[in-house]
Amino acid sequence: MAKVLMKGNEAVGAAAIQAGCKFFFGYPITPQSELPEYMSRELPKHGGVFLQAESEIAAINMVYGAAGAGARVMTGSSSPGVSLKQEGISYIAGAELPCVIVNMVRGGPGLGSIQPAQSDYFQATKGGGHGDYHLVVLAPDSIQETVDLVVEGFDIADQYRNPVMILGDGMIGQMMEPVEFKQPPKRKLPPKDWATTGTKNSNGERRIINSLYIEAADCEELNIRLQKKYREIEKNEIKYENFDTEGADIILTAYGTTSRIVKNAIKRLKKEGIKAGMIRPITLWPFPYDIYQETAQYSAKAFLTVEMSAGQMVEDVRLGVNGQKPVYFYGRTGGMIPTPTAIVEEVKKILGGVK
Structure with missing residues (x-):
């Protein structure tokens, strides 16, 4: 068609x-x-x-x-x-x-x-x-x-x-x-x-x-x-996308159109030698907690949630990770949109401070 x-x-x-x-x-x-x-x-x-x-x-x-x-x-x-x-x-x-x-x-x-x-x-x-x-x-x-x-x-x-x-x-x-x-x-x-x-x-x-x-x-x-x-x-009915998470140093989470901006940031990070992946929840309820529990057991040092809000989904990500790794948040509010450049800088800042 x-x-x-x-x-x-x-x-x-x-x-x-x-x-x-x-x-x-x-x-x-x-x-x-x-x-x-x-x-x-x-x-x-x-x-x-x-x-x-x-x-x-x-x-x-x-x-x-x-x-x-x-x-x-x-x-x-x-x-x-x-x-x-x-x-x-x-x-x-x-x-x-x-x-x-x-x-x-x-x-x-x-x-x-x-x-x-x-x-x-x-x-x-x-x-x-x-x-x-x-x-x-x-x-x-x-x-x-x-x-x-x-x-x-x-x-x-x-x-x-x-x-x-x-x-x-x-x-x-x-x-x-x-x-x-x-x-x-x-x-x-x-x-x-x-x-x-x-x-x-x-x-x-x-x-x-x-x-x-x-x-x-x-x-x-x-x-x-x-x-x-x-x-x-x-x-x-749980649905999610798993994007380049295998072997990643940091796992980002985003949904909706924000996830497309995050994918752009991940590609830029890859060019700089930084391994980053993303979990994109497609069902926000029911939320895919299990994939976070599973992914947190592997190589990732930290998780970063990116949202066009003051930080709402980050609570569900923290529940999924369940304390196994630190979970950070970056967001813009009021109708402002995160940029790939800002996300890249946030990732570098996090990885620079995580042991």
């Missing part, structure tokens, strides 16, 4: 349509506004419905309704807008409804900047709303991977009856790259006999979607079921 040059936000919409998305509810906010614009134009051509809600809060509750009826549904926003959606996201997780949520992260806190950032990591991976729940969080590093993960994200959501978040940033949303719309591997997905379609399920029971449990014992039963599901996701 021929490749097509597309902007990231528009490629997200095209991938969602390919995956069978039939409803998009959203609200424009920079730097993801091209996504609802694209869906408003293209989704109706494929038998779908686009609706610009009156607010982000309304949009996420419309997602709840469509997902509860068994439809494939998506919403998209950027950092402040995703904050407004958090109560609804918790409801969706508690009701065990599949959907895909896109966050093209921008600098914060508050209204912040409209430049790319990664400072929503905690919000995405630790549960930005209330209660013990998790989203599956996928972090692409290119437009091609974004397309692939959006399509797979709908399948993951349906397989586990769980919301999936695509965590991008302003660069992923705004840059243009050639992409190919490939047929993804087919998953065996369970029937949606829980969906509220106005009929009873195969056991003759009424179909009820709910996240309200007045009795504590009933609510605990829900939480036990959710935690069992999360352990299953952790067992089956």
